[in-house]
Amino acid sequence: MPQTVEQRRAAQKKYRESDHGRAKRKARYALVDPSVRRAYTAAYTRRVGTGGWPVPPGSVCALCGDPGGDTRYTKLVMDHCHVTGKLRDPLCTPCNTLLGRIEKDPDRVAKMVEYSKAWRAKHQDGD
Numbered sequence: 542m543p544q545t546v547e548q549r550r551a552a553q554k555k556y557r558e559s560d561h562g563r564a565k566r567k568a569r570y571a572l573v574d575p576s577v578r579r580a581y582t583a584a585y586t587r588r589v590g591t592g593g594w595p596v597p598p599g600s601v602c603a604l605c606g607d608p609g610g611d612t613r614y615t616k617l618v619m620d621h622c623h624v625t626g627k628l629r630d631p632l633c634t635p636c637n638t639l640l641g642r643i644e645k646d647p648d649r650v651a652k653m654v655e656y657s658k659a660w661r662a663k664h665q666d667g668d
Contacts, residue, residue, distance in 0.1 A: 602631060613634065617633055
């Protein structure tokens with residue numbers, strides 16, 4: 542059932558404030574060292590509402606070299622480590638998303654490359 546943005550935000554807020562939402566957040570951050578959790582929370586709080594950590598002027602994506610764009614799908618963002626909370630280099634949104642997925646499951650990358658090579662070899666004739 543389609544929802545408006547306002548309805549979706551209200552539902553998300555209601556969930557976050559529920560006992561289950563609080564318990565889930567507590568469990569997620571319980572595994573992180575308290576000093577890191579405080580630093581990450583403080584950094585997150587500082588950037589909420591500002592569009593993220595500021596990207597240095599003239600920056601390009603550290604992975605692909607793209608200068609980025611003005612849309613949320615092409616802009617540059619400051620990458621950060623979810624364990625230490627430390628900022629890394631600017632990345633374009635596609636590279637940042639891909640890196641996040643790779644960090645969660647590095648073995649999946651090898652499977653993806655293998656799958657892609659096998660598919661290309663099989664369909665090389667234009668079939």
